[in-house]
Amino acid sequence: FYMKKVVVLLVSFVMMIGLCACGSKNNVKFEPKLNKAFTVSAQIKYDDQEYQASIKRLGKANWDVEFSSPNTLAGVLLSYRDDNVEASYKGLSFSVPKSALPLKAIISSLIDVVDTTAELPEISGEEKDGEILVEGELEQGKYTLKMDKTGVLIGFSMSNLNLEIIFTDFQENGSGMTETTETTENIPSETVVSESEEQTEASSSEAIEETQAE
16 A cells, blocks of 8 residues: 555656646747848748748848749839838839739738847747747737747748748848938939829739739
């Protein structure tokens, strides 16, 4: 009877240790290396679609995203300037293509998270398999921002949207960042786009998509 009691106590003790180990998280504090100009390659998986793009952070709320695949978006550049998003292809501006509309809001969410995180002097996250996971929540749902141990961006995901972005080839762009500024005043007359030119640019959007699809 005494031995049975000892065995039961030992088993209970081992189970308690196991439960404590499972419930604990290896939380670490570190400095994110995001408050700078940088360029990364991005592999984006959203629902059943996959995209390849080069993402460049020029400064806070100042980003460029250029797609290399799929063919319907190859060469299309999305420029995020504060709350405005413009699309262009080989220097020609046009409205954001329908095939890029689902990504427009997704990338905006990524930009908000990275810009907010970049301004923090120190953040805490869970260290797991050599990665640091920082979790938060947006209006669209919960997200996980992934960085390596040096604070470099390596991933972003939102499980409720079936979204996963993998970042590679992180490179710093020079020593400074570009801030968005208002340039609506004192615009030379040569740069003013006429209504007919705007209509031409708008109508060319469909032509560009058709050409890329071929």
